Amino acid sequence: MKLIVERREATAASLDASVSGLVERGDKEEPLPRILSKDDQATRGLIAQAWARREVKGKRKEIAVFHRPDDKGRVILVGLGPRATLDAEAVRRAAAEVVRAVKGRSVRTVGFRLATFTGERLPSDLAVPALADGAVLGEYEFLRYRTSSEGTVEEMVVCLGEEHAREEAALRHALNRESEVLDAVLRTRDIVNVPADTATPEWLAEEARRLAKEHGLKLTVLDEKKLAELHCGGLLGVGGGSVHPPRLIVIEYSGGARSGKTVAIVGKGITFDSGGISIKPAERMQDMKFDKSGACAVLGIVRAAATLKIPPRVIGLMACAENLPGGSAYRPGDVVRTYSGKTIEVVNTDAEGRVVLADALGYAVDHYKPDEVIDIATLTGACVIALGDDMAGMVSTDDKLAQGLLHASSETGEPLWRLPLTDMHRELVKSDVADVRNSTDLKVAGTLTAAAFLETFVGKTPWAHLDIAGPAYTVPSTRKYQPAYQNIGATGFGVRLVTRYLENSGR
Ligand code: BES
Numbered sequence: 230m231k232l233i234v235e236r237r238e239a240t241a242a243s244l245d246a247s248v249s250g251l252v253e254r255g256d257k258e259e260p261l262p263r264i265l266s267k268d269d270q271a272t273r274g275l276i277a278q279a280w281a282r283r284e285v286k287g288k289r290k291e292i293a294v295f296h297r298p299d300d301k302g303r304v305i306l307v308g309l310g311p312r313a314t315l316d317a318e319a320v321r322r323a324a325a326e327v328v329r330a331v332k333g334r335s336v337r338t339v340g341f342r343l344a345t346f347t348g349e350r351l352p353s354d355l356a357v358p359a360l361a362d363g364a365v366l367g368e369y370e371f372l373r374y375r376t377s378s379e380g381t382v383e384e385m386v387v388c389l390g391e392e393h394a395r396e397e398a399a400l401r402h403a404l405n406r407e408s409e410v411l412d413a414v415l416r417t418r419d420i421v422n423v424p425a426d427t428a429t430p431e432w433l434a435e436e437a438r439r440l441a442k443e444h445g446l447k448l449t450v451l452d453e454k455k456l457a458e459l460h461c462g463g464l465l466g467v468g469g470g471s472v473h474p475p476r477l478i479v480i481e482y483s484g485g486a487r488s489g490k491t492v493a494i495v496g497k498g499i500t501f502d503s504g505g506i507s508i509k510p511a512e513r514m515q516d517m518k519f520d521k522s523g524a525c526a527v528l529g530i531v532r533a534a535a536t537l538k539i540p541p542r543v544i545g546l547m548a549c550a551e552n553l554p555g556g557s558a559y560r561p562g563d564v565v566r567t568y569s570g571k572t573i574e575v576v577n578t579d580a581e582g583r584v585v586l587a588d589a590l591g592y593a594v595d596h597y598k599p600d601e602v603i604d605i606a607t608l609t610g611a612c613v614i615a616l617g618d619d620m621a622g623m624v625s626t627d628d629k630l631a632q633g634l635l636h637a638s639s640e641t642g643e644p645l646w647r648l649p650l651t652d653m654h655r656e657l658v659k660s661d662v663a664d665v666r667n668s669t670d671l672k673v674a675g676t677l678t679a680a681a682f683l684e685t686f687v688g689k690t691p692w693a694h695l696d697i698a699g700p701a702y703t704v705p706s707t708r709k710y711q712p713a714y715q716n717i718g719a720t721g722f723g724v725r726l727v728t729r730y731l732e733n734s735g736r
């Protein structure tokens with residue numbers, strides 16, 4: 230979708246639809262808000278009539294479409310909910326509702342009247358990227374395997390009008406920045422959505438190669454031979470049951486500042502998680518193609534970092550393998566030796582994410598000596614039980630890093646909640662035969678024992694772990710509880726969040 234800033238009023242530009250936000254009205258009789266008089270003129274009084282009949286209330290998700298009597302397209306009112314709670318997230322959701330409502334209805338260009346989407350706590354430079362988020366993410370469809378589409382909205386225009394005309398340059402900059410990040414999110418969604426028959430570890434390496442080429446980034450792909458030389462027994466163990474061998478993919482953005490810090494971002498890239506010998510039940514097993522979401526988010530983050538030329542150096546590591554129960558699969562009881570030399574007792578082959586991450590984290594801290602490590606992984610079902618399927622869990626050994634990520638989360642609207650890590654959790658992952666075991670006897674605190682396991686492999690480097698098992702993808706059963714900008718399938722969760730964190734922390 231093309232994103233454009235336009236000085237003209239939306240009702241005066243030639244657009245298929247001109248959209249205004251409407252905050253929720255009270256029960257009292259009030260006149261039509263002055264800010265909507267332009268919309269009312271364009272519809273020759275239809276909006277004032279609808280207002281008088283209380284057909285429009287400004288409730289969230291409410292959409293009212295008016296066809297202009299002069300045949301110059303539509304005027305749309307979208308509900309924003311109460312004025313007191315108007316924030317960027319409300320605007321993101323509203324913009325997505327609009328785009329989804331008009332998609333496939335011969336609407337190719339949509340203009341938003343910026344002045345109707347700002348508020349006391351929502352200045353124009355935050356409202357503009359929020360409109361872009363909602364429109365672009367809401368418009369997204371995964372079309373690779375479909376012969377028909379609902380039709381596309383091709384152009385999204387932020388109309389400044391006289392209220393914001395003077396801010397044109399700054400708002401255009403804000404929109405362009407967001408546009409780069411959104412390209413990265415869509416690319417991530419596109420890759421995550423591809424099923425495991427195509428999206429093998431080597432295919433992900435190909436994707437990384439393409440990205441590296443496009444943006445002049447350094448790329449290293451460690452194949453199964455190299456992994457064996459480096460004693461990456463975790464990746465080799467998990468990938469052993471598949472004919473598609475594992476890969477450790479490292480893509481590097483060298484940073485926009487000479488003295489910038491180095492941040493390693495490590496993603497779980499299980500192209501399909503059947504559970505392995507500890508096989509999963511059949512119900513919704515198809516969703517386990519999304520178990521590579523963390524690694525694909527890493528690609529998106531590095532891409533955004535490079536296009537935005539942010540200050541920190543970013544090392545993206547993707548730990549890719551397919552977890553299948555083949556004749557050469559790893560099994561419960563096996564002990565694998567990882568890159569760092571630490572050994573893992575495999576208790577459950579379905580707790581494979583932490584096993585591949587053990588190698589990737591060990592390699593990241595040893596090889597790149599980063600100032601910070603962030604890992605991102607669809608790691609535990611327990612996290613979905615604890616926090617629901619729209620929120621990621623975070624475990625961190627560094628308060629500053631954790632605060633920075635929480636702050637970024639509040640800005641991008643990708644919900645994140647910090648969880649504790651104590652000696653109790655560390656105790657639970659101790660093994661009788663190896664340094665650590667990948668699953669526990671007690672079925673308690675599954676997200677935290679997984680984090681305790683990972684901590685073993687990061688050493689003293691400041692570290693944050695993001696468990697995105699819930700928000701990485703949307704399924705039909707919970708779709709209606711999700712914002713309109715999360716269609717069914719991959720969400721690209723984490724790309725906007727971590728990019729924002731990196732950007733903020735370089736300031
Ligand atoms: N990929 C799953 C976690 C997951 C579950 C992601 C649901 C998305 C939705 C992970 O590899 C897994 O199977 N974890 C096990 C760990 C257990 C065996 C210790 C789990 O969460 O049940």
Ligand code: ZN
Nearest residue numbers: 502579580581
């Ligand atoms: Zn698993």
Ligand code: ZN
Nearest residue numbers: 499502520582
């Ligand atoms: Zn998994």
